[in-house]
Amino acid sequence: MTSYTFVFxxxxxxxxxxxxxxxxxxxxxxxxxxxxxxxxxxAVVAAVTFALTIPLGFARTSDFGWFAYTxxxxxxxxxxxxxxxxxxxxxxxxxxxxxxxGLSYPLIVLTGLLTLLxxxxxxxxxPPGGSGRSLAALLxxxxxxxxxxxxxxxxxxFFVFFEVxxxxxYAVIAGWGGPDRRRAARKFVLYTLFGSVLLLLGxxxxxxxxxxxxxxxxxxxxxxxxxTQYVAFALFAVxxxxxxxxxxxxxxxxxxxxxxxxxxxxxxxxxxxKMGTYGLIRVGVxxxxxxxxxxxxxxxxxxxxxxxxxxxxxxxxxxxKRLIAYSSVGHMGxxxxxxxxxxxxxxxxxxxGNIAHGVITxxxxxLAGAIKDxxxxxxxAGLGGLRESAPRxxxxxxxxxxxxxxxxxxxxxxxxAFAVVAAVERGGPLWTTLAVIAAxxxxxxxxxxxxxxxxxxxxxxxxxxxxxxxxxxxWAAWSPLILLALLIGLFPALVLAGATDPVTALTxxxx
Amino acid sequence: MIQSVNHVAxxxxxxxxxxxxxxxxxxxxxxxxxxxxxxxxAGGLVTAVCAFGVSGRTASTFCTGxxxxxxxxxxxxxxxxLFAGLTVxxxxxxxxxxxxxxxxxxxxxxxxxxxxxxxxxIGYAGDLITLIVGLETLTLPLYVLVGLRRFAPRDRVTTEGxxxxxxxxxxxxxxxxxxxxxxxxxxxxxxxxxLSLLSTDRGLFGELTxxxxxxxxxxxxxxxxxxxxxxxxxxxxxxxxxxxxxYLSTASKLGGVVALALVVPRxxxxxxxxxxxxxxxxxxxxxALRQTRMVRLLAWSSIAQAGYILAPLAAGAAGVGAALAxxxxxxxxxxxxxxxxVALRPPGAxxxxxxxxxxxxxxSPWPAAAFVLALAGLAGLPPGLAGLFAKVTVVDxxxxxxxxxxxxxxxxxxxxxxxxxxxxxxxLYSGPVGVPVADLRPPRLPVPRPVATVLVAAVAVAxxxxxxPQALFSAxx
Numbered sequence: 001m002t003s004y005t006f007v008f009x010x011x012x013x014x015x016x017x018x019x020x021x022x023x024x025x026x027x028x029x030x031x032x033x034x035x036x037x038x039x040x041x042x043a044v045v046a047a048v049t050f051a052l053t054i055p056l057g058f059a060r061t062s063d064f065g066w067f068a069y070t071x072x073x074x075x076x077x078x079x080x081x082x083x084x085x086x087x088x089x090x091x092x093x094x095x096x097x098x099x100x101x102g103l104s105y106p107l108i109v110l111t112g113l114l115t116l117l118x119x120x121x122x123x124x125x126x127p128p129g130g131s132g133r134s135l136a137a138l139l140x141x142x143x144x145x146x147x148x149x150x151x152x153x154x155x156x157x158f159f160v161f162f163e164v165x166x167x168x169x170y171a172v173i174a175g176w177g178g179p180d181r182r183r184a185a186r187k188f189v190l191y192t193l194f195g196s197v198l199l200l201l202g203x204x205x206x207x208x209x210x211x212x213x214x215x216x217x218x219x220x221x222x223x224x225x226x227x228t229q230y231v232a233f234a235l236f237a238v239x240x241x242x243x244x245x246x247x248x249x250x251x252x253x254x255x256x257x258x259x260x261x262x263x264x265x266x267x268x269x270x271x272x273x274k275m276g277t278y279g280l281i282r283v284g285v286x287x288x289x290x291x292x293x294x295x296x297x298x299x300x301x302x303x304x305x306x307x308x309x310x311x312x313x314x315x316x317x318x319x320x321k322r323l324i325a326y327s328s329v330g331h332m333g334x335x336x337x338x339x340x341x342x343x344x345x346x347x348x349x350x351x352x353g354n355i356a357h358g359v360i361t362x363x364x365x366x367l368a369g370a371i372k373d374x375x376x377x378x379x380x381a382g383l384g385g386l387r388e389s390a391p392r393x394x395x396x397x398x399x400x401x402x403x404x405x406x407x408x409x410x411x412x413x414x415x416x417a418f419a420v421v422a423a424v425e426r427g428g429p430l431w432t433t434l435a436v437i438a439a440x441x442x443x444x445x446x447x448x449x450x451x452x453x454x455x456x457x458x459x460x461x462x463x464x465x466x467x468x469x470x471x472x473x474x475w476a477a478w479s480p481l482i483l484l485a486l487l488i489g490l491f492p493a494l495v496l497a498g499a500t501d502p503v504t505a506l507t508x509x510x511x
Numbered sequence: 512m513i514q515s516v517n518h519v520a521x522x523x524x525x526x527x528x529x530x531x532x533x534x535x536x537x538x539x540x541x542x543x544x545x546x547x548x549x550x551x552x553a554g555g556l557v558t559a560v561c562a563f564g565v566s567g568r569t570a571s572t573f574c575t576g577x578x579x580x581x582x583x584x585x586x587x588x589x590x591x592x593l594f595a596g597l598t599v600x601x602x603x604x605x606x607x608x609x610x611x612x613x614x615x616x617x618x619x620x621x622x623x624x625x626x627x628x629x630x631x632x633i634g635y636a637g638d639l640i641t642l643i644v645g646l647e648t649l650t651l652p653l654y655v656l657v658g659l660r661r662f663a664p665r666d667r668v669t670t671e672g673x674x675x676x677x678x679x680x681x682x683x684x685x686x687x688x689x690x691x692x693x694x695x696x697x698x699x700x701x702x703x704x705x706l707s708l709l710s711t712d713r714g715l716f717g718e719l720t721x722x723x724x725x726x727x728x729x730x731x732x733x734x735x736x737x738x739x740x741x742x743x744x745x746x747x748x749x750x751x752x753x754x755x756x757x758y759l760s761t762a763s764k765l766g767g768v769v770a771l772a773l774v775v776p777r778x779x780x781x782x783x784x785x786x787x788x789x790x791x792x793x794x795x796x797x798x799a800l801r802q803t804r805m806v807r808l809l810a811w812s813s814i815a816q817a818g819y820i821l822a823p824l825a826a827g828a829a830g831v832g833a834a835l836a837x838x839x840x841x842x843x844x845x846x847x848x849x850x851x852x853v854a855l856r857p858p859g860a861x862x863x864x865x866x867x868x869x870x871x872x873x874x875s876p877w878p879a880a881a882f883v884l885a886l887a888g889l890a891g892l893p894p895g896l897a898g899l900f901a902k903v904t905v906v907d908x909x910x911x912x913x914x915x916x917x918x919x920x921x922x923x924x925x926x927x928x929x930x931x932x933x934x935x936x937x938x939l940y941s942g943p944v945g946v947p948v949a950d951l952r953p954p955r956l957p958v959p960r961p962v963a964t965v966l967v968a969a970v971a972v973a974x975x976x977x978x979x980p981q982a983l984f985s986a987x988x
Contacts, residue, residue, distance in 0.1 A: 091985075160896075163893050189929060193926050200922060204906050204907050208907070
């Protein structure tokens with residue numbers, strides 16, 4: 001079944017390994033250095049890693065035929081831009097198999113960028129709790145896990161990297177978080193471990209049945225019986241629904257976000273949640289397409305429920321970070337709705353929504369953290385009149401909120417609009433109804449963000465902020481996100497450039 | 512009748528028994544603690560080398576016809592080497608306590624070397640008698656070791672060690688009796704004592720065979736502290752000196768596991784083992800949630816771990832590899848966990864309350880990091896990659912052999928277990944109530960050199976197994 005071989009340029013293979021090795025070695029180095037040099041080193045390492053993510057995009061060679069959807073047994077349906085495959089644990093059929101294609105590339109770049117911004121932010125601002133270099137080292141370990149998850153083309157390897165992020169994220173929340181951090185961290189780690197053990201069961205249900213863990217060979221559900229696909233997809237769907245998170249498995253998210261330090265929230269919302277949606281596309285739909293088709297209506301209904309419930313809860317929130325956290329539930333609902341339609345438009349909308357949410361919510365959490373640090377409260381009632389006391393912060397918050405509510409021309413628009421479009425395209429009474437409800441949810445999103453702006457930026461100034469301006473490090477950390485929110489809004493093709501063909505291949509497998 | 516004895520095959524046994532005799536002689540000849548401890552550790556290393564040296568061969572000796580009582584196999588070599596390694600490790604861990612004089616060095620080392628001899632025999636055993644004799648030789652010295660404690664004149668004399676030893680002794684004797692009864696019934700009904708002659712075929716006296724098989728498995732399950740035969744373990748571990756508790760939870764448990772792995776695939780006891788596995792992991796994890804003493808928490812966790820090891824054995828022969836691999840990963844991680852406790856506590860102290868570990872990460876950052884590595888591994892999470900692969904192996908084996916529901920139980924239990932592993936690890940990194948750990952400036956506690964050396968070696972092995980688990984799989988195959 002896995003009798004194909006591809007030859008990829010050596011430099012791109014070295015790059016794949018370096019993407020994991022550099023932050024891993026960096027984390028060890030940072031942990032051994034004294035505090036301040038350690039944090040600076042972490043920023044440098046993150047910068048190098050980010051720089052390494054860029055040239056991966058050039059590994060794509062058009063003359064190679066980097067996509068070929070075939071039904072033949074000897075060729076995999078999706079061929080990555082570049083790949084590396086080394087046997088690791090033959091006893092468990094695990095290969096160290098990495099690769100990049102249009103599905104994972106934008107997420108890899110986003111991960112590199114957000115980690116860099118967080119490490120930069122940590123150079124100046126260390127939340128109270130542990131030492132700054134430990135936090136920076138943990139951020140780099142998180143990066144290894146997240147990049148590994150996006151790079152893995154082996155099902156078991158994917159699972160291993162999926163697990164890597166668990167304890168470091170726990171440590172970030174429990175070590176540097178707010179007053180109720182222990183409970184929040186414990187809830188996070190138990191919920192997500194519950195998700196990953198289901199993933200483990202799903203992975204081995206597939207591996208035992210298919211006798212291979214190669215995601216390239218498995219794409220399209222090659223040779224798996226219908227029952228196996230149903231069982232596997234059910235396990236995968238719940239596993240990724242915990243991570244994404246999908247209502248009603250989301251309850252860990254608001255607590256984790258409220259208590260996590262700023263950089264923790266940014267990584268968590270920006271890229272960690274994307275492991276769930278990416279996994280659902282790559283592993284769930286990819287490996288068990290028949291199962292996906294079978295469960296799509298349930299997934300769609302839950303996604304729309306998440307949109308509506310997330311928005312309604314947001315309308316009642318009085319805490320800034322909690323509100324943004326619940327808004328994530330709604331946004332990820334749109335992403336999951338896109339996936340659930342199982343159409344090319346829908347999955348592309350999901351990919352766009354993923355990236356847009358990562359950029360915008362990352363920015364929102366940076367801003368919320370900055371406001372909370374200055375005002376020493378996240379309570380909306382205690383934050384009024386930000387426009388007068390801190391005009392720049394208020395302006396940025398307004399921009400981010402508008403981007404998040406899906407204003408056309410900014411990044412948030414495309415993913416949500418086309419998720420709805422995809423649901424309409426899918427047709428039939430169920431999907432049309434879901435599209436309508438999701439659209440109503442979109443309107444509710446606008447309502448709660450406008451409410452947020454009215455409460456926070458307008459109205460009488462409640463308190464004077466000690467440092468109303470935006471510092472240089474903050475500008476450095478935020479401006480790339482602001483630019484990206486604009487750029488993706490104007491040119492969504494940036495994200496989708498390489499994704500059309502793998503997406504087609506995945507959804508074609510259903511026909 | 513004259514039998515030819517393959518002495519090369521017996522080399523590991525000679526080395527192990529020789530170590531015990533050497534220690535006895537050294538004690539009599541020199542009476543110096545260093546010489547005794549050094550010779551015991553050197554003997555242990557030689558035993559490990561011998562075990563590795565003959566592990567490539569396939570030979571057997573003490574044969575009657577086709578059935579043999581001493582069978583070389585790759586997995587037996589690994590098991591013998593593990594026993595020797597664990598013995599050397601525990602000797603190093605107890606060096607500080609021996610220096611303080613809480614136990615007489617000569618007796619301590621001799622008894623531990625005897626236990627190692629028993630452990631070496633188990634892996635190579637080819638018949639039930641050899642197996643049970645090996646198991647008893649492993650356990651017998653431990654009764655004494657658990658209670659062996661001298662008190663300095665100003666120390667408060669406690670009887671916890673003695674009562675732990677008595678509990679352990681009584682339960683163990685009963686379990687041996689049950690196992691022997693089972694073996695006798697099997698012999699009576701099938702006429703077979705050699706493992707290679709045992710079969711799932713129930714023979715002429717079907718009921719008797721089943722009862723014999725069940726009793727044998729139950730008797731052996733005592734040794735791995737499987738629920739409902741586990742009650743002795745927490746009390747015994749907590750009452751024993753820390754290094755001995757380390758030996759009990761690693762080597763002694765490994766002995767039981769290997770014995771079960773030899774017996775179970777040849778008997779028809781799948782459902783019984785499955786029930787034991789489910790009970791063991793679930794009860795172990797649930798009770799561990801409520802523990803406030805460190806050693807008791809680890810004891811209950813090691814009960815739960817025994818459940819994970821038993822689970823693949825429910826599938827019979829198909830699961831033996833996975834069970835042994837899990838046991839291999841587990842003993843290394845468990846040894847690190849207990850070893851770091853030795854490093855974190857003053858010499859000769861007991862495990863103490865969880866609360867007494869607050870802020871120790873500040874005082875001893877490296878042992879604390881090793882402790883986190885060990886607990887993460889026991890929970891099956893990176894950075895304890897060895898533990899992750901252990902869990903993966905068990906789930907793979909269970910799903911592969913059609914025991915999917917049991918894999919589900921293992922998975923759910925892994926989630927429950929994380930709750931207390933996280934609690935135990937996090938306490939090291941939290942300050943005394945209300946004080947963040949970063950503000951603590953306690954004096955650093957020096958780790959005695961033998962303890963530090965053996966911990967570094969164990970961590971290196973754990974990391975190596977984490978990144979190259981194939982090494983263990985290849986060695987066992």
